Amino acid sequence: MPVPLAPYPTPPAPAANGAQSQLVCSGCRNLLLYPVGATSVYCAVCNAVTAVPPPGTEMAQLVCGGCHTLLMYIRGATSVQCSCCHTVNLALEANQVAHVNCGNCRMLLMYQYGARSVKCAVCNFVTSVGASGSTNEQKFST
Numbered sequence: 451m452p453v454p455l456a457p458y459p460t461p462p463a464p465a466a467n468g469a470q471s472q473l474v475c476s477g478c479r480n481l482l483l484y485p486v487g488a489t490s491v492y493c494a495v496c497n498a499v500t501a502v503p504p505p506g507t508e509m510a511q512l513v514c515g516g517c518h519t520l521l522m523y524i525r526g527a528t529s530v531q532c533s534c535c536h537t538v539n540l541a542l543e544a545n546q547v548a549h550v551n552c553g554n555c556r557m558l559l560m561y562q563y564g565a566r567s568v569k570c571a572v573c574n575f576v577t578s579v580g581a582s583g584s585t586n587e588q589k590f591s592t
């Protein structure tokens with residue numbers, strides 16, 4: 451009588467073992483962690499099920515008009531609700547945020563796309579942007 455092999459069912463191999471990604475809960479706006487490859491995430495806080503955006507989805511950022519918290523959203527979304535003050539912000543390209551290091555004190559500065567220069571809040575040095583962009587800057591096309 452043959453001995454059965456594999457006493458335990460073999461789980462399907464995940465795309466990237468142990469890799470995790472994160473998204474914002476559609477219900478309570480908490481940041482949720484989920485394993486890469488999952489198609490939806492169950493929130494333990496509010497019990498909402500949030501669909502996972504397809505891989506390769508570009509995330510964008512904007513600053514909340516109400517409380518100036520940095521918000522993340524899926525690029526292409528038309529509005530983003532702030533998790534802090536519940537202000538609904540229109541997600542226009544003009545509101546998107548980029549980063550540059552201060553040319554004087556190297557402080558990381560945020561500025562809105564389209565700006566030509568950023569004034570450092572620490573040393574008041576004005577850093578021009580656009581000319582010296584980093585190579586891994588997100589695609590920007592209008």
Ligand SMILES: [Zn+2]
Pocket residue numbers: 475476477478479480493494495496497498
């Ligand atoms: Zn939730």
Ligand SMILES: [Zn+2]
Pocket residue numbers: 514515516517518519532533534535536537
């Ligand atoms: Zn806010």
Ligand SMILES: [Zn+2]
Pocket residue numbers: 552553554555556557570571572573574575
């Ligand atoms: Zn500075």
